[in-house]
């Protein structure tokens with residue numbers, strides 16, 4: 001199978017899968033202000049295949065891989081790719097879920113989560129807990145590949161409590177996934193400390209020694225494009241995944257590096273909030289949006305005051321009222 005991953009110009013930049021963050025609405029917002037020269041692939045939030053393969057569970061999880069038509073149109077227009085991330089423990093369910101995703105959805109790739117360190121998930125033996133189950137992990141990748149007509153990748157960490165990068169990545173490479181994204185932390189570290197990019201480099205060296213054609217992407221603590229380019233060069237990775245960097249700057253992947261005006265920031269916030277309400281209506285709580293308000297309301301005079309007011313909002317109408325008073329706010333603080 002030909003893989004789109006191989007056709008992308010290196011270093012490839014990807015937007016990380018992030019639960020309750022990278023839904024179809026936010027992805028489209030990021031995409032709308034990104035240059036396809038700097039953002040090549042976006043990932044969905046992770047979705048439980050146990051839920052997806054269950055009649056009652058399905059409606060509760062399938063929103064995680066929803067793709068609005070407008071997002072798909074923009075992806076196609078910019079020639080940017082979209083990958084669905086899934087998690088679980090049962091190879092048969094990986095097979096079944098992947099078949100359905102390939103038939104019913106418009107993704108360009110499937111990614112298997114072998115990195116999430118959240119307690120209630122690893123207790124089930126899933127995600128980063130799979131690092132301790134090398135045989136099962138391989139079965140999962142092979143079952144997913146067998147069901148898939150699009151490339152299959154894996155996102156993982158460097159170990160559970162001990163760093164075992166070479167042993168673990170070596171195990172994954174035996175199944176020849178299209179990409180392995182290595183977050184340079186162990187499960188135990190969660191997001192503590194700093195990502196160890198020397199471990200990421202070990203994965204690259206191992207891939208080269210094994211003469212595998214799997215691409216190795218690095219992830220962890222990259223907060224600017226420039227740093228991404230530097231790290232790609234220094235550690236030899238084929239691509240860089242950006243997670244929390246997007247919280248600091250929604251224009252992370254933009255060509256235009258100018259400071260954004262308050263009007264531009266608030267207008268993007270408004271677009272995001274309206275599209276969120278239109279897409280999710282009563283399915284998702286408006287409060288989820290509040291974590292995003294911070295993203296748009298920083299770096300300008302008066303931002304803290306507007307942010308505080310936005311944090312009190314419980315509807316789009318409330319946001320509209322805060323914006324209507326924006327002129328007053330800016331006058332009163334100038």
Ligand SMILES: Cc1cc2nc3c(=O)[nH]c(=O)nc-3n(C[C@H](O)[C@H](O)[C@H](O)COP(=O)(O)O)c2cc1C
Pocket residue numbers: 016017018019020021044045046085113115116155183219220221222241242243244245
């Ligand atoms: C709010 C949040 C949600 C996340 N959800 C997922 C997820 O669904 N799947 C996944 O593989 N990683 C998830 N992650 C981890 C990120 O994809 C990424 O590996 C991590 O944030 C480190 O990258 P960064 O330093 O660029 O943020 C999440 C991280 C955050 C902050």
